[in-house]
Amino acid sequence: MRPYLLRRALALALTLLLVSFVTFVVVYVIPGDPAEIILGTEGSPEALAALRAKLGLDRPLLSQYVDWLGRALTGDLGVSLQYDVPVGQLITSRLPVTFPLAGLAMSLTIIAGLPLGILAAARHRRPSDIGLMVLSQLGIAIPSFWAGLLLILLFALHLGWLPAGGFTAWAETPGGALRSLLLPAVALGLVQAAILTRTTRAAMLEVLREDYVQTARSKGLSERLVLYKHALKNGLITVVTLLGLQIGHLLAGSIIIENVFYLPGLGRLALGAIGARDLPVVQGVVLCVATVIVCVNFAVDLLYGWLDPRIRYN
């Protein structure tokens, strides 16, 4: 196991290095520079040159990258060009919004998607299966921002149960924070739950056709035992793979949903930073998200071994 872990850690480091370099180059290649954006349609060429020098943008690209990398290795992600605040501080202030949001959306996805998928598979070709498939098709078709707006209309404006947007800090009232994340999490989780329902159903149906399931049934095992002990555990491999991918989708989807609900999360931070060409912040957020995704994939790999003992990592 240990060499495997080492290999994974090395892969993580290499991924992050590659990601940081690509981000750096991409942000530099696209036209527009931070000094120009800060000065907007005002400011003389001298003011522009002075600001560029102040921000360190007048140096060659490679030396800027090496400088950044050197500091990043010591844990210093630099200072935001637009806010003049350490990037680490900006990111940590946004994590309590985005991670719980993604977590909540993920939980809702699993709570809704998994049982519904199992149900649909168990009731294959019966009305409840068909109904669920129609509903999940609808769930996939509704974009999350639209779902968000509909939820605001119903639950915030019409019924007045939940806030229309904004974020109450966890430190203020944890209940308030949870309330402000509920609608965005539902909007975000809806599509993923629909996808999960369909995938779970398909995976279960495939396993249910296997010979060993027939054997289990002919042994006289109850349908319940067949479904949960034999079919589900084997079907879960596909489901877990999908869940790993969905974490990435949820983090990406948070960019849009955070704008609809004006939540001060990582997604909005990243979007604003790209618009302002605030490279240190873009780098910081991308690294943070990449780390999470790589770690989730790692966890998924470990889960495979547990779910299917034939898969080993030695």
Add this chain to the structure above:
Amino acid sequence: MLGVLILAMTFATWSTVFAAVMPAPGETLTIAVPDEPPGLDPTTSPAAAIARIVYNNLLEGLVKVDMQGEVVRALAESYSVSIDGKVYSFTLRPGVKFHHGRALTADDVKYTLERDLDPKTGHPHRDYYEDIQQITVIDARTFDIALQKPNAMFIFNLARANSAIIAKEEVERLKSHPIGTGPFQFSEWVRGDRIVLSRFKAYYQPGMPSLEKVVFRFIADPSAQMAALRAGDVDVIGTAMNPESAVELKHDPQYRVIEGLTTTDVIAAMNNSKPPFSDLRVRKAITYAINRDDVIKGAVFGLAKPIGSHMDPLNPYYVDLSQGYEYAPQKAKQLLAEAGYPQGFEFVLRLAEPYLAYRRAGEIIANQLAKVGLKAKIEIIEWGQWLSRVYRQADYDMTVMGHAEPFDIGIYANPQYYFRYDNPKLRALLAEADASLDDNHRKALYEQVQRLIADDAVNVFLYNGPYLVGMRRTVHNWWTNLPIPAIDVTQVSKTK
């Protein structure tokens, strides 16, 4: 006894009535603003998002622009100008304190202006102060500013947000925690979410401000802004409300919508140095081919006033030239034929992604120009790219943009500005106007300048960017026009 009772009842009734109408002191006002400012230091960034929060609320200058667009005294109690127009003598108001408790002195003014002039500061508009020769402090409250030559714009420039007076010992914190002399002081900035200001108890004008707390919430999405207003999360959509929301809100008795004027001139800019746009006949043809009323209807739901030159109706020197070019597609075709383009030509219309109204205007213009044979290929580009390619490098044929800076007609004197318009006659007129201290003469000169750029069809002057603000009926005294980019809440009050 009965009389006393009746009196008491009457009093009770009236006090209830008053309680409903009179401003309730100690209220919190929450304002939705579309963008988060990049720092809060107006002396190193020209961003309107900064001015909106700090101008007059947090930071004050010697003079300021009020709701009517007049330049009035702020920190200066009085000032006078020498006969040759070169020396300004100021007296500061007594009892002015900075938010950290220290009294304002003439040394602070000297320090601020000298810092603004220092190239190392990176002030976006050193040119505002370039004529300053010397600042002489006479005592704690009086000082003289000597100019190299008379400058009629000097006092107006001192009224801009970039000319706020700051405290030397607090200059490092200006970007994240500004210390000024305004009626509100900085409380908190939750990045990505809100900025909170609170009442400054030691403000020099007693009874001001009425509000206890002002919260600026950053909500970019127009539907999210409306949802927040309707849900009661914000009291005001403080600036740049989108026109369809304004139309929707106008019919709801719970809300008030302000439709006013701004200093924003929305123009279809052309690259005057690039053929075929370098030909006056082509530019005139384009101007005749555009139906401004339809552009206004489509882009801002009819909620704007057409303009005919690069000056806003709030400016005291404004002349209405909006009727200068009628919509005349036939005339346009004829002019194009004279210029050698009887079949028209193709060109690129670059539009900036964040500005929905300008994008819509661009799409309508492309459609109108197609009717006279001019085929516009629309390219929607991101703001950073617009600034870099269109604005800095003039790598464009045509674009649509709003120019928000007040009194900015001087940009036409700069041949390097992105219109790439080069006219020595206009430069001479503007230089004369800047140096003239006779207001009537100046007015006549600015009128000539406005007519000149309209006659030269430098750009197509479309409309005055509308000032649209939506608020709950409990909010009072909001600015009815926007003569300078600001959300000045110093006089605003809120009832229960």
